[in-house]
Amino acid sequence: MKFLVGLMRRNNPNILKWWLFGAIGSFFVIWGLSFFFLDTIRPIIYYPELQLHAPPAGTVYRYRDEGGGTTVYGKYGIPGIPDVGVLDGEKICIWGDSHVEALQVDDKDKPGQVLTRLLQEKGYSNSVGVGVARSGESVADYVFRIPLYENVIGHVQAHVILLSGIDDVMPDQDRSCHSRFDSTPQPSLTFSECFPSDTAIQYTPFLYETGTSFLYEIYNQLRNLHIRIAPGPVVSTASAAGEPQQMNGERLKDAWRFLLGELKAVTTAPIIFLYVPPSPPGENLITKFDDPDRPYVDAFSSLCNESGVGFVDSSQQYKELYDDLGLLPRGFDNTRPGLGHLNKQGLKVVTEVLAQYLMENGYVVLPN
Numbered sequence: 001m002k003f004l005v006g007l008m009r010r011n012n013p014n015i016l017k018w019w020l021f022g023a024i025g026s027f028f029v030i031w032g033l034s035f036f037f038l039d040t041i042r043p044i045i046y047y048p049e050l051q052l053h054a055p056p057a058g059t060v061y062r063y064r065d066e067g068g069g070t071t072v073y074g075k076y077g078i079p080g081i082p083d084v085g086v087l088d089g090e091k092i093c094i095w096g097d098s099h100v101e102a103l104q105v106d107d108k109d110k111p112g113q114v115l116t117r118l119l120q121e122k123g124y125s126n127s128v129g130v131g132v133a134r135s136g137e138s139v140a141d142y143v144f145r146i147p148l149y150e151n152v153i154g155h156v157q158a159h160v161i162l163l164s165g166i167d168d169v170m171p172d173q174d175r176s177c178h179s180r181f182d183s184t185p186q187p188s189l190t191f192s193e194c195f196p197s198d199t200a201i202q203y204t205p206f207l208y209e210t211g212t213s214f215l216y217e218i219y220n221q222l223r224n225l226h227i228r229i230a231p232g233p234v235v236s237t238a239s240a241a242g243e244p245q246q247m248n249g250e251r252l253k254d255a256w257r258f259l260l261g262e263l264k265a266v267t268t269a270p271i272i273f274l275y276v277p278p279s280p281p282g283e284n285l286i287t288k289f290d291d292p293d294r295p296y297v298d299a300f301s302s303l304c305n306e307s308g309v310g311f312v313d314s315s316q317q318y319k320e321l322y323d324d325l326g327l328l329p330r331g332f333d334n335t336r337p338g339l340g341h342l343n344k345q346g347l348k349v350v351t352e353v354l355a356q357y358l359m360e361n362g363y364v365v366l367p368n
Helices: 002-011 015-037 111-121 139-153 198-210 213-223 249-265 294-307 315-325 344-360
Strands: 045-047 052-054 060-062 070-072 090-096 127-133 156-164 180-182 188-190 271-276 310-313
Touching (some): 090 139, 139 188, 156 344, 180 249, 188 249, 294 310
Parallel strands (some): 271 310
Antiparallel strands (some): 045 052
16 A cells, blocks of 8 residues: 555645645535435434433424425424424324325425315314324324323314325334234234434434535445445345235224224324325336225224224226326336325325315314
8 A cells, every 4th residue: 555655746746735626625525416316314312201312302304316395393293383382273193104204205295285285275274283203103102192192183174084095094014113013813003113223313303404415425325335245145034025915804893993992092082094106016007096095994994983083095096197197106206107205296186086075074164
């Protein structure tokens, strides 16, 4: 190494200086471009009232992997609402995973804000939609979280649970760092939560404040880098598919009855499931809207009706969005058409279905 440095100095005394300038310049170029093309890192704090970590109020998060939404977090990590605890009105909590989190769109296009706007246009000015979502969560998580959120939100008028496909209510799923819903040996729910590392808690605020999220991306790439020198085949393991598993019909119904009973036991507010078909399978990704989960959906809907739990199916309106208007409910400019998360049009149409159901069935009332 000393020989190479000496050689460079003899041939060009300024080469090390230009290397240094190049490195510094490259750093600032990457820094600037990361604003447009990389996700923002999110600092996190612990909310003891909710027993979870979430971004502090005022955090601005830009998501660029899919779509291009900007999210402004309020207290308790709830997007688009500075402090839900002091918000006037009756709250309609919309629970869900990343489809309700909706990082792909701006706050004004997320389900909670869209529902508020739709109801206010019809004169229901006392009702407010609140999106309560974290990526990867399922109905098993909501059983444990509903009482905690009710304490901090206050005046909850109803709980709406968005299902993108039927997988979120299927038992016996492996869900790392999330609560489990099992059907054997008897139906049960087990709380589970993974906490972030001390390193993440300590350093993410600095990366967020300095806008250097790309350093975290580099760290992740290096951490997951596997260098292999030896020749030969590499053994790989297939990840488990997220398909609803085949199981005994009566055992599944017993598990669902148990789940619905547990949901009703933790709250006095009405519970409503809002069903959205999953991403279309097969090669024809744009126009194929056949739902492979339909037998499960019909069975679960029937049990909801028996248990006094609301069930709204947006499948028809979801399909009509493309048939009538030529718009796709999923996909973005930077992703494959028809796949992935719900886009602005998809979120709006399923929220319109929900708003109509709430008004027709008396879950919201006009101010006196």
